[in-house]
Each structure stands twice: as structure tokens, then as C-alpha cells.
Amino acid sequence: MQFPAYATLLTDIRDTVLTITVNRPDALNALSSRVIEDLEHCLDAVSDVLTNDDGAWPVRGVIITGAGKAFVAGADIREMTAMSPDDAHAYSSRMHQVTLAIEQLPVPVIAAVNGFALGGGCELAMACDVIYAASTASFGQPEVSLGLVPGFGGSVRLPQYVGPGLARELLFTGRRLDAGEAQRAGLVTALFDTVDDLLDGAHSTLALVARQSPAAVALVKRTLIATLGLPTDEGLAIEAESFRTAFATEDKAEGTRAFLAKEHPSFPGR
Numbered sequence: 001m002q003f004p005a006y007a008t009l010l011t012d013i014r015d016t017v018l019t020i021t022v023n024r025p026d027a028l029n030a031l032s033s034r035v036i037e038d039l040e041h042c043l044d045a046v047s048d049v050l051t052n053d054d055g056a057w058p059v060r061g062v063i064i065t066g067a068g069k070a071f072v073a074g075a076d077i078r079e080m081t082a083m084s085p086d087d088a089h090a091y092s093s094r095m096h097q098v099t100l101a102i103e104q105l106p107v108p109v110i111a112a113v114n115g116f117a118l119g120g121g122c123e124l125a126m127a128c129d130v131i132y133a134a135s136t137a138s139f140g141q142p143e144v145s146l147g148l149v150p151g152f153g154g155s156v157r158l159p160q161y162v163g164p165g166l167a168r169e170l171l172f173t174g175r176r177l178d179a180g181e182a183q184r185a186g187l188v189t190a191l192f193d194t195v196d197d198l199l200d201g202a203h204s205t206l207a208l209v210a211r212q213s214p215a216a217v218a219l220v221k222r223t224l225i226a227t228l229g230l231p232t233d234e235g236l237a238i239e240a241e242s243f244r245t246a247f248a249t250e251d252k253a254e255g256t257r258a259f260l261a262k263e264h265p266s267f268p269g270r
């Protein structure tokens with residue numbers, strides 16, 4: 001799978017794992033209009049390749065990380081100074097579509113947070129399926145210190161990650177969490193000493209995913225997102241439908257066959 005050269009992103013595919021690196025280190029990878037456009041195009045390209053039904057899965061997992069000492073230090077404050085309220089609403093809506101595009105990718109997306117994940121950076125990480133962090137990472141939603149409020153999903157996703165009480169404290173104070181506090185709060189799933197260990201850890205997790213049924217992994221991601229926050233009975237009804245869907249897949253036939261034959265499955269991917 002080939003990607004065009006993006007002005008603000010680096011892309012690299014290794015062993016079916018696509019790594020997307022936000023690459024504006026001089027501005028701590030701040031989300032400019034150009035970064036947003038590049039993210040939209042890159043995610044569209046991945047989605048186009050993965051939403052066919054030929055069973056080909058050139059990408060089984062995605063890592064999003066940042067170049068230099070930041071993951072993403074938020075929306076570009078320079079660009080926002082001249083932004084009108086209507087433009088701000090339009091960009092917020094565009095960024096919401098970026099988060100939804102990440103959620104709709106049929107493969108797991110790991111945010112490998114290597115440094116500052118603030119404002120839109122923390123929100124980008126929370127749109128991913130799992131957040132891994134290096135000990136150098138920090139998180140926060142400092143929008144109130146700029147006279148702003150979150151515009152990239154933080155008001156919705158932060159309470160889902162850390163609970164309503166801590167989310168309120170973080171959004172009201174704008175204070176940061178270091179990597180350890182972020183892990184204890186449930187925002188970070190795994191903590192690594194160095195950025196190299198962080199990226200290796202994310203690759204290792206996605207290598208384990210790549211050994212599983214692509215169709216089942218895509219289906220369970222879809223189910224997790226569809227049921228998030230629903231009343232239990234409604235969530236269970238969606239799960240039952242997903243269970244039905246799995247039984248119609250070639251992967252289910254292969255997975256159950258291989259187990260009984262005491263073989264490793266060779267999943268068709270559909």
C-alpha cells in the first residue's frame with residue numbers, strides 16, 4: 001500500500017502496521033488546517049483500501065504518534081487567533097469527522113503518545129481505540145486557559161475515559177496529567193519508559209491482533225463503538241446482532257475448523 005507524501009504527516013507500513021506520525025515538530029505538531037486536511041486524506045486512503053470485501057487486509061492496525069517532543073500540542077493557536085466563530089464551528093465539525101473516521105476504521109488504532117497531548121492532541125488520542133504512552137507524555141485539556149472549550153470531542157470522550165468527576169476537574173482547571181497519573185486515571189492503557197519501547201509495544205500488540213480474524217476484529221470494534229454509553233439492554237441487543245453476523249463469516253468457519261483440527265487458522269478475512 002502506497003501513500004502520497006503529506007506535508008505534515010509521515011506514513012510507514014511495517015508488517016501490516018501503518019504508523020502515522022504528525023510531523024510539525026517546530027510547532028509541537030499543532031493541528032493546523034494543513035494537518036487536518038492531511039489527516040482527512042490519509043484516513044480516507046486507509047478506509048478505501050480496507051472497506052472492500054475481497055478479504056485483503058494490507059493494514060491490520062494503525063499507530064498514530066508525533067514527531068519530536070510532542071504528540072500533538074493542540075489546535076494551532078496562531079491559526080485560531082484570526083478564526084471567526086462560524087469558521088471555528090466548521091473546523092470543530094471537520095475534526096469531529098476525523099475522530100469518527102478513526103472510529104470507523106475496521107482495524108485497531110493505537111495512539112502512541114510520545115509527549116505533549118494537549119487540547120486537540122488529547123482529543124486525537126481519545127478518538128483512538130487504545131492509548132499507550134511513554135513516561136515523557138503528558139495529557140490535558142487546557143482550553144479554558146485560552147478562553148476556549150474543547151472542540152474535538154474532549155467534552156464527550158474525557159468523561160468516558162476518566163469518569164465525570166476527574167473530567168470536570170481537568171476541564172475546569174485545564175491542568176495536565178503526567179503519564180503515570182493518566183494511566184492510573186484509566187486514560188492510558190500501557191506505559192513505557194522510552195519512546196522506542198512505546199512504539200515497539202504498540203507494534204507488538206498489533207502483531208498479536210494480526211494473528212486474529214480480521215472480520216471478527218472489525219466486528220468487535222464496531223460493536224464496542226456502537227454500544228458505548230448505551231443502556232445495558234440496548235447494548236446487549238446490538239451484541240446479539242454482531243454475534244449473528246460473525247456466524248455468517250468465512251472467518252468463523254475457518255477459526256472453528258482449525259481449532260478442532262488442532263491447526264493454526266488461515267483466516268479468509270471476511
Ligand SMILES: CCCCCCCCCCCCC[C@H](O)CC(=O)SCCNC(=O)CCNC(=O)[C@H](O)C(C)(C)COP(=O)(O)OP(=O)(O)OC[C@H]1O[C@@H](n2cnc3c(N)ncnc32)[C@H](O)[C@@H]1OP(=O)(O)O
Nearest residue numbers: 027028030033073074075076077079091119120150151152
Ligand atoms: C483557519 C484554519 C484553522 C485550523 C486550525 C484550528 C483547528 C481547530 C479544530 C478544532 C478542534 C480543536 C479543539 C481543541 O479542543 C482546542 C485546542 O486544542 S486549544 C490548544 C490547546 N493546547 C495548548 O494550549 C498548548 C499550548 N502550548 C503550550 O502550552 C506549550 O507550548 C507547551 C506544550 C507546554 C510546551 O512548552 P515549551 O516546551 O515551552 O515550548 P513552546 O511553548 O516554546 O513551544 C514551542 C513552539 O511550538 C509552538 N506551539 C506550541 N503549542 C502550539 C499550539 N497549540 N499552536 C501553535 N503553536 C504552538 C510555540 O508557539 C513555539 O513556537 P515558536 O515560538 O518557537 O515559534
